[in-house]
Amino acid sequence: MTVHQTQPANIPQSSRLIARVNVSDLTVDRFFQEYKKHGIPVVLTGIFQPDTDWNLDYLSRLLGDQEFVLRYYGKARYQQDKRQWTSIGSGVAPQTKPFSEYADLLQSGEAHEQDIYLAKCPIHNTPLIETEAIEDYKAAMDQIGFTQPASTMNLWVGPGGHVESLHYDVMDGTLVQLHGSKRVVLFPRSQLSNLYPFPFYVHLWHGLRLRSWFSQVYPDRPDYEAFPKLKSAMQHRIEVILNPGEVLYIPAGWWHEISALGDEMVCSINRFWRVYPTPRAVFFWGRGRGYLGSVCAVPHTIGSLIAALFRPDRKQRIRQILQML
Numbered sequence: 001m002t003v004h005q006t007q008p009a010n011i012p013q014s015s016r017l018i019a020r021v022n023v024s025d026l027t028v029d030r031f032f033q034e035y036k037k038h039g040i041p042v043v044l045t046g047i048f049q050p051d052t053d054w055n056l057d058y059l060s061r062l063l064g065d066q067e068f069v070l071r072y073y074g075k076a077r078y079q080q081d082k083r084q085w086t087s088i089g090s091g092v093a094p095q096t097k098p099f100s101e102y103a104d105l106l107q108s109g110e111a112h113e114q115d116i117y118l119a120k121c122p123i124h125n126t127p128l129i130e131t132e133a134i135e136d137y138k139a140a141m142d143q144i145g146f147t148q149p150a151s152t153m154n155l156w157v158g159p160g161g162h163v164e165s166l167h168y169d170v171m172d173g174t175l176v177q178l179h180g181s182k183r184v185v186l187f188p189r190s191q192l193s194n195l196y197p198f199p200f201y202v203h204l205w206h207g208l209r210l211r212s213w214f215s216q217v218y219p220d221r222p223d224y225e226a227f228p229k230l231k232s233a234m235q236h237r238i239e240v241i242l243n244p245g246e247v248l249y250i251p252a253g254w255w256h257e258i259s260a261l262g263d264e265m266v267c268s269i270n271r272f273w274r275v276y277p278t279p280r281a282v283f284f285w286g287r288g289r290g291y292l293g294s295v296c297a298v299p300h301t302i303g304s305l306i307a308a309l310f311r312p313d314r315k316q317r318i319r320q321i322l323q324m325l
Contacts, residue, residue: 018186018240018248022046028145036145036172039251039280041186041238047140048245052133054178054267056103059157062127063099068155070095070102073115078163082216088165088198090120091209096316102157106265112159119164122152123269129153137176137247137269146174151272160264166195166215166257170287171272173250175258177242180266182258185219186238189253192286194233200289203296207304212293213286219257251275253286 020043035042071092077085087093102118105111123129134153141147150171160180168189175184187195200212217227224231241261242248250256252275260266275281308318 016238018043018238020045023140023143026144031144035249037277041251041254042249043240043242044247044249047247048133048136052245056106056265060100060103065098065100066126067096067098068118068121070097071117071119073117075115086206087209088214089211091211106159112161115162117158117162119156120154123155124152133178146273148274149271150274153269153271156268156270158260158266160260160262160266162260164258166219166255167211167213168253168255168286169272170252170290172252172275173270173272175242175248175250176269177244177246178267178269179244180264181261182242182266183261184240184242184248185257187233187236187255189284189286191233191236191255194229195255196227200293201296203293207297207301213290215255252281253284
């Protein structure tokens with residue numbers, strides 16, 4: 001069993017490492033007892049064929065002119081105080097384009113310059129769902145007891161250097177790396193208050209453009225004066241490099257910030273799963289505050305949907321709003 005761990009200079013690190021385990025060494029019971037029961041992250045290996053590689057040529061051949069929602073982040077946002085942000089994650093300004101056009105943006109460098117990201121796009125209506133890689137992934141998940149998905153499988157494609165900011169999810173997740181590598185910074189769910197999530201009531205005036213399950217801090221540029229409790233959280237910081245063909249199990253409530261490494265296109269898929277055992281979901285305040293935020297977002301979201309009905313591009317706009325959910 002091997003581990004990888006890297007961190008920027010002068011950043012505290014936990015002594016705890018993320019294990020790498022070949023899926024052939026796991027059974028449903030062993031995975032449950034060692035990782036799932038208490039919600040312990042682990043990197044799974046040995047799932048895919050050695051030649052599995054979802055590079056840009058491969059994706060372009062299978063996806064062609066099929067349309068996807070792109071997020072236009074812009075490089076400048078990462079120099080701003082997050083407390084000044086008015087959008088985050090799925091709430092970032094979207095545009096819908098054929099994959100072939102996005103491939104051109106990646107090849108020209110424009111996607112890198114403007115930080116344009118194809119994120120959280122379901123693959124169930126694409127040829128990708130019928131590939132050998134997906135069959136291998138589903139078989140491995142079934143082997144270790146993931147039998148109750150809480151979402152579809154989603155595609156994530158973007159330029160090296162892109163960062164998905166620090167946040168947590170209320171469901172268990174698996175992140176599957178299929179081209180390029182990603183650095184994942186993790187904090188246990190016990191650090192919720194020390195990582196300064198956006199308050200749930202921001203959804204009242206921002207709807208789902210802002211997310212109460214995202215952190216207001218930069219884990220690589222800690223500001224202890226503005227966020228004094230962050231110093232305590234940094235003692236629990238863990239890092240792992242996710243390489244092609246590897247799958248990271250991210251238990252519900254674990255904070256994670258994901259950075260695409262290198263200069264080329266990086267590709268992943270992810271899926272969320274029902275949390276089991278159930279007490280791990282029930283006894284977690286982060287889940288409750290996430291639902292409170294979603295409830296607060298309802299009036300704003302309904303208003304946005306009504307406004308979209310009167311736009312000439314209403315079909316595209318409604319699809320973009322629904323993708324935020």
